[in-house]
Amino acid sequence: MPKTSTAFPLGDNHRSWGRYPKTRQQGIPIRWGHHRLPLEPEDDRRALPFGAGRSYGDSCLNDGGILLETRHLDRFVDFDEHTGVLRCEAGVLLSDILDLFVPRGWFLPVTPGTRFVTVGGAIANDVHGKNHHRAGTFGCHVPRFELLRSDGSRLLCSSQENPGWYNATIGGLGLTGLITWAELRLKPIPGPWIHQETIRYDNLQDFFSLSADSDTAFEYTVAWVDCQARGSSLGRGLFMGGNSCDEQHPAVERPSGLKLSVPLDPPISLINRFTLKAFNTAYYHRQRSPRRTTRVYYEPFFYPLDSISNWNRIYGPRGFLQYQCVIPQSNGPGAIKEMLKRISARGAGSFLAVLKMFGAKPSPGLLSFPRPGVTLALDFPNQGEKTLQLLDYLDEVVVAGAGAVYPAKDARMSRKSFQHYYPQHEKMQKYLDPRFSSSFWRRVTQP
Amino acid sequence: MNKTLIIGATSAIAIATARLWASDGDPLYLVARDVGKLEATANDLKTRGSSQVEFQVMDVLEHSRHLAVIEEATARLGGLDRVLIAHGTLPDQAACQADIELSRRELEINCLSTFSLLTHLANLFESKGSGTIAVLSSVAGDRGRQSNYLYGTAKGALSLFLQGLRNRLYPSQVNVITIKPGFVDTPMTDTFPKGLLWAQPERVAADIYKGINKGRDIIYTPFFWRYLMWVIKAIPEPLFKRLSL
Ligand SMILES: Cc1cc2nc3c(=O)[nH]c(=O)nc-3n(C[C@H](O)[C@H](O)[C@H](O)COP(=O)(O)OP(=O)(O)OC[C@H]3O[C@@H](n4cnc5c(N)ncnc54)[C@H](O)[C@@H]3O)c2cc1C
Ligand SMILES: NC(=O)c1ccc[n+]([C@@H]2O[C@H](COP(=O)([O-])OP(=O)(O)OC[C@H]3O[C@@H](n4cnc5c(N)ncnc54)[C@H](OP(=O)(O)O)[C@@H]3O)[C@@H](O)[C@H]2O)c1
Numbered sequence: 001m002p003k004t005s006t007a008f009p010l011g012d013n014h015r016s017w018g019r020y021p022k023t024r025q026q027g028i029p030i031r032w033g034h035h036r037l038p039l040e041p042e043d044d045r046r047a048l049p050f051g052a053g054r055s056y057g058d059s060c061l062n063d064g065g066i067l068l069e070t071r072h073l074d075r076f077v078d079f080d081e082h083t084g085v086l087r088c089e090a091g092v093l094l095s096d097i098l099d100l101f102v103p104r105g106w107f108l109p110v111t112p113g114t115r116f117v118t119v120g121g122a123i124a125n126d127v128h129g130k131n132h133h134r135a136g137t138f139g140c141h142v143p144r145f146e147l148l149r150s151d152g153s154r155l156l157c158s159s160q161e162n163p164g165w166y167n168a169t170i171g172g173l174g175l176t177g178l179i180t181w182a183e184l185r186l187k188p189i190p191g192p193w194i195h196q197e198t199i200r201y202d203n204l205q206d207f208f209s210l211s212a213d214s215d216t217a218f219e220y221t222v223a224w225v226d227c228q229a230r231g232s233s234l235g236r237g238l239f240m241g242g243n244s245c246d247e248q249h250p251a252v253e254r255p256s257g258l259k260l261s262v263p264l265d266p267p268i269s270l271i272n273r274f275t276l277k278a279f280n281t282a283y284y285h286r287q288r289s290p291r292r293t294t295r296v297y298y299e300p301f302f303y304p305l306d307s308i309s310n311w312n313r314i315y316g317p318r319g320f321l322q323y324q325c326v327i328p329q330s331n332g333p334g335a336i337k338e339m340l341k342r343i344s345a346r347g348a349g350s351f352l353a354v355l356k357m358f359g360a361k362p363s364p365g366l367l368s369f370p371r372p373g374v375t376l377a378l379d380f381p382n383q384g385e386k387t388l389q390l391l392d393y394l395d396e397v398v399v400a401g402a403g404a405v406y407p408a409k410d411a412r413m414s415r416k417s418f419q420h421y422y423p424q425h426e427k428m429q430k431y432l433d434p435r436f437s438s439s440f441w442r443r444v445t446q447p
Numbered sequence: 448m449n450k451t452l453i454i455g456a457t458s459a460i461a462i463a464t465a466r467l468w469a470s471d472g473d474p475l476y477l478v479a480r481d482v483g484k485l486e487a488t489a490n491d492l493k494t495r496g497s498s499q500v501e502f503q504v505m506d507v508l509e510h511s512r513h514l515a516v517i518e519e520a521t522a523r524l525g526g527l528d529r530v531l532i533a534h535g536t537l538p539d540q541a542a543c544q545a546d547i548e549l550s551r552r553e554l555e556i557n558c559l560s561t562f563s564l565l566t567h568l569a570n571l572f573e574s575k576g577s578g579t580i581a582v583l584s585s586v587a588g589d590r591g592r593q594s595n596y597l598y599g600t601a602k603g604a605l606s607l608f609l610q611g612l613r614n615r616l617y618p619s620q621v622n623v624i625t626i627k628p629g630f631v632d633t634p635m636t637d638t639f640p641k642g643l644l645w646a647q648p649e650r651v652a653a654d655i656y657k658g659i660n661k662g663r664d665i666i667y668t669p670f671f672w673r674y675l676m677w678v679i680k681a682i683p684e685p686l687f688k689r690l691s692l
């Protein structure tokens with residue numbers, strides 16, 4: 001049995017990707033899926049699974065409690081060459097799956113913008129990718145998993161077996177128990193290359209018409225927005241569409257592993273008004289022609305940020321906040337415009353602003369974030385009260401537009417906003433593991 | 448294709464090494480004492496590309512089964528090219544100072560059981576005239592220190608045993624490899640605070656994999672431990688005995 005107790009004191013070595021907020025908890029490595037959870041009966045602290053810590057805010061943190069570290073649950077269990085169903089433990093990284101299966105002609109059915117997340121984390125946040133308009137969320141491709149509860153019971157969950165638990169655990173923020181292993185339906189690909197089209201567009205209206213036209217032509221779509229543009233250029237940016245390539249293209253070589261890294265914490269944020277403006281303008285103008293077609297390896301296409309390890313450090317010791325919302329189609333253009341205006345009116349800017357249309361494919365997840373409409377993701381250096389006020393100000397727009405904010409990227413939404421975005425949270429109650437909790441969950445459910 | 452037997456196959460260092468062999472497609476025979484861990488490890492290695500994975504439950508203290516298990520592995524794999532011995536425990540030094548029975552038991556696990564296994568394996572490979580025997584010893588066996596000299600004694604005896612065996616098996620073209628890791632972040636050391644000198648098992652495994660392929664005699668891993676231990680061994684005893692190491 002794994003050891004527990006005072007051997008692992010509370011420490012501050014667990015951070016989320018935004019490095020805000022700073023919390024203290026006791027990390028306990030979970031090494032084997034067939035063991036019980038190492039929670040002692042007399043210990044009244046709450047526990048939370050911790051994957052790769054690639055969530056931005058506090059949904060993967062548990063101040064004053066225990067984090068059950070899943071990174072050692074990194075074993076594959078089985079792969080069925082005929083159906084493409086992979087069974088693996090929940091701490092397996094998406095990058096482990098890609099390394100092993102891309103050379104065999106298989107790809108992830110859905111992938112977020114970093115490959116350094118665990119399968120368990122991807123299920124618990126029901127993550128989405130550039131193909132949401134066609135494939136839905138990650139959870140749509142997870143037919144089955146095992147849930148280990150603090151009382152030692154194990155629930156096999158699928159749409160047939162324990163369906164209530166299945167739905168509550170997909171997008172369930174790690175609160176229903178620990179996923180020990182899961183099945184994932186991989187998809188066959190012709191090769192590791194992507195045929196990419198990049199289209200420079202002039203304003204928000206153009207984004208919506210491009211999306212309407214392109215979502216059927218491209219398996220993968222996303223747009224990067226120049227947050228500094230105003231007036232008639234508001235919302236201008238680069239729209240990227242991609243499809244898996246049919247034939248191999250030997251001219252494109254696999255880029256060699258990680259090259260860059262931010263090895264130290266700079267004393268202050270390197271992201272400020274001036275660097276932001278320069279970056280955004282340069283990025284927009286990087287592409288001269290309105291339309292460019294290229295063939296790229298899948299890694300830079302899906303994971304541009306993964307090539308710089310620890311890039312989150314550029315925001316300095318105070319960290320940064322992400323903000324991602326979704327607004328239903330009908331309110332979309334108005335709400336996005338209003339948000340971009342509010343951001344530039346406050347002189348704030350986002351280093352990376354991303355726009356994408358979500359599709360209508362429903363997720364089994366009870367508390368899942370994605371819903372049909374337009375999604376906007378932004379990040380802001382943490383400037384304290386000023387930043388928090390801006391985000392509250394954006395929440396007003398999202399509430400009015402009947403949208404929602406993504407818990408995986410949140411460190412500050414109010415209880416009221418959360419309950420507005422996720423009225424179904426009441427239904428979660430009966431599935432919560434009584435010994436589990438998170439900083440996020442306490443914040444958005446307790447008065 | 449190297450037909451490989453791994454004893455202590457569910458150790459973190461052994462698993463990381465076995466994964467490298469699995470991606471080469473090598474057939475593997477795993478021996479450890481926990482059937483749940485063995486199953487999980489075997490499935491993982493199979494999915495990662497190993498052409499054949501079999502396992503057997505055995506506590507290394509069951510000396511009477513050693514020969515039979517080695518023979519079974521050889522039969523199942525249709526031969527044997529390589530063996531990795533990785534089982535071990537980290538004795539509680541203070542507890543051992545108070546209890547000779549505990550010390551005896553720790554020596555049974557960390558050195559006598561391995562001598563027994565090595566005796567059978569050496570005879571097998573000697574008559575065959577080829578093969579590789581790689582064993583996890585430790586830098587702790589290079590010099591006795593007050594904080595862990597029982598463990599150091601076991602590993603030191605093991606390193607000497609392997610040195611003699613290497614000498615004996617040289618004419619039979621059998622490679623005997625002593626692996627000496629420094630501090631590695633594994634279940635054995637879960638409760639230790641980690642610092643700069645610590646390595647991940649994947650790093651150590653990569654060194655083992657390379658060292659075995661190159662037919663090295665002694666593998667220090669990570670490499671800097673060779674120099675660090677050279678310095679530590681060079682400190683004169685009259686000085687060394689005053690240090691609190
Ligand atoms: C650069 C970057 C780009 C990103 N792009 C996207 C994107 O495009 N789309 C998107 O949706 N997200 C995106 N994200 C967010 C990220 O995909 C999610 O936060 C993901 O859930 C992180 O997984 P993780 O393994 O790091 O889990 P953690 O962040 O450690 O944990 C996330 C949640 O999962 C729970 N959990 C972890 N393991 C288990 C388990 N075994 N059982 C039960 N619960 C568990 C935790 O308790 C926690 O609630 C991005 C993040 C980064 C850093
Ligand atoms: N970690 C380090 O810092 C370090 C440094 C130098 C050398 N080493 C050596 O490296 C080797 C591997 O250790 P590790 O770090 O990978 O630790 P580990 O993961 O804890 O592995 C130790 C293994 O030994 C097995 N074992 C213990 N007693 C046994 C017995 N009686 N019968 C059968 N198996 C038994 C354990 O089996 P169970 O899983 O069933 O408990 C476990 O799998 C050991 O020889 C160790 O001494 C380690």
